[in-house]
Amino acid sequence: MKKTLSDKVINRLTLYHSILTDYIEKGIEYISSPQIAELLHVDNTQVRKDIALLNYKGKCKVGYKAKELKILIEQTLKFKEVKTAFIIGAGNLGMALAKYDNFEAYGFNISALFDNSPEKIGSMINGKEIFNLNEFPKYAKKYDAKIAILTVPRQHAQDVSDYLINAGIKYIWNFTPCVLSVPKDVQVWNENLIGNFLQFTVNLNV
Amino acid sequence: MKKTLSDKVINRLTLYHSILTDYIEKGIEYISSPQIAELLHVDNTQVRKDIALLNYKGKCKVGYKAKELKILIEQTLKFKEVKTAFIIGAGNLGMALAKYDNFEAYGFNISALFDNSPEKIGSMINGKEIFNLNEFPKYAKKYDAKIAILTVPRQHAQDVSDYLINAGIKYIWNFTPCVLSVPKDVQVWNENLIGNFLQFTVNLNV
Numbered sequence: 163m164k165k166t167l168s169d170k171v172i173n174r175l176t177l178y179h180s181i182l183t184d185y186i187e188k189g190i191e192y193i194s195s196p197q198i199a200e201l202l203h204v205d206n207t208q209v210r211k212d213i214a215l216l217n218y219k220g221k222c223k224v225g226y227k228a229k230e231l232k233i234l235i236e237q238t239l240k241f242k243e244v245k246t247a248f249i250i251g252a253g254n255l256g257m258a259l260a261k262y263d264n265f266e267a268y269g270f271n272i273s274a275l276f277d278n279s280p281e282k283i284g285s286m287i288n289g290k291e292i293f294n295l296n297e298f299p300k301y302a303k304k305y306d307a308k309i310a311i312l313t314v315p316r317q318h319a320q321d322v323s324d325y326l327i328n329a330g331i332k333y334i335w336n337f338t339p340c341v342l343s344v345p346k347d348v349q350v351w352n353e354n355l356i357g358n359f360l361q362f363t364v365n366l367n368v
Numbered sequence: 369m370k371k372t373l374s375d376k377v378i379n380r381l382t383l384y385h386s387i388l389t390d391y392i393e394k395g396i397e398y399i400s401s402p403q404i405a406e407l408l409h410v411d412n413t414q415v416r417k418d419i420a421l422l423n424y425k426g427k428c429k430v431g432y433k434a435k436e437l438k439i440l441i442e443q444t445l446k447f448k449e450v451k452t453a454f455i456i457g458a459g460n461l462g463m464a465l466a467k468y469d470n471f472e473a474y475g476f477n478i479s480a481l482f483d484n485s486p487e488k489i490g491s492m493i494n495g496k497e498i499f500n501l502n503e504f505p506k507y508a509k510k511y512d513a514k515i516a517i518l519t520v521p522r523q524h525a526q527d528v529s530d531y532l533i534n535a536g537i538k539y540i541w542n543f544t545p546c547v548l549s550v551p552k553d554v555q556v557w558n559e560n561l562i563g564n565f566l567q568f569t570v571n572l573n574v
Contacts, residue, residue, distance in 0.1 A: 166571050169567040172563060172570055172571075173563040173564065176562055176563035176566060177547055177558060177560060177563065184547070202547060203550075254460050254467060255461070255464035257464075258464055264522075264545050268562045268566065339386055341387045341390070341407050341408060343407055349409075349568070350409070351564070351567075353564060353565075354382055354383060355559070356470065357382035357383065358559060359557060360379075360474065361375040361378045361379060362541070362555070364446060365373065365378075
């Protein structure tokens with residue numbers, strides 16, 4: 163893919179991928195765009211347009227071959243390119259993400275967690291060790307880590323972010339509710355949970 | 369606000385709100401659009417356009433009054449309208465969300481958690497009780513709950529979703545990696561974490 167995919171397309175493709183995974187698990191061979199559209203409560207033409215971006219055509223009457231479409235999405239979204247990431251902050255959210263096995267299917271290899279709490283350091287979560295945050299620079303260098311998943315308490319977010327960037331981190335997936343101040347060559351993806359949900363509630367008048 | 373705000377605008381407004389909260393905590397009275405733009409690595413004109421949607425104008429040279437702008441965002445995004453929600457699934461992610469005190473500032477009142485694990489039922493998380501999932505219909509009726517935050521394991525997602533909908537739930541904030549099949553009058557917001565992050569990595573060639 164030379165073309166840049168829009169955020170919304172990427173987001174929908176990952177949802178189609180989940181649906182395809184379910185279908186394949188159930189032994190269903192074909193899926194149609196109306197079936198996908200109905201599950202996501204979106205328009206059928208939207209689904210067809212998205213899949214057309216992958217240069218993939220379904221068969222008349224039966225739809226898309228689930229396995230082929232799944233592989234095509236994986237190639238487009240580069241699921242097979244392994245991206246090593248560290249979780250910084252072994253609180254509830256950090257633990258939940260460490261236990262989330264699905265990340266691997268998407269090419270995310272969470273190789274370790276870091277925390278500064280003595281009672282956590284040294285324990286294992288889902289096969290991943292919790293290391294002392296002090297040792298982060300050493301590991302970052304060893305694994306040439308570029309991605310950090312930030313799940314520390316709000317009040318430490320900026321200081322820890324500065325520390326990670328000093329150790330060579332270039333991409334931060336920020337789960338804290340803080341807007342981090344970072345140099346121009348560092349990219350932050352703000353996982354703005356509440357902002358996501360407000361997109362849903364504000365216009366629906368929940 | 370009669371006008372519908374786009375998802376991206378809503379998302380950015382919540383980030384501006386975080387920045388304003390920080391500034392106000394630090395005792396800073398004014399904030400300029402370039403200051404916001406720099407923190408978010410976005411264009412200054414974008415920030416000004418978003419804030420113009422709120423019919424708010426900054427003062428020349430000094431910028432926006434932080435407290436006023438903050439209140440205006442809260443009104444626009446209806447932070448003061450309390451939305452009662454239940455967390456379904458008291459695993460790590462459910463616990464992390466229950467402990468996330470910031471939700472209240474946004475009008476989310478997480479009133480209880482539900483799980484089916486005997487060792488969890490009856491315990492308290494951040495002042496919220498974990499009830500037996502069997503009792504959900506009773507509580508849903510009592511509190512007239514419309515929103516459920518779904519954090520159960522993947523394999524139970526569809527069954528639990530059916531159960532919640534039967535009990536009157538109309539909005540599901542779905543943190544599971546499943547695409548749920550729901551009736552037309554039920555809205556699902558898929559918190560597609562991996563899709564969000566792939567938006568970031570795919571086009572950046574991480």
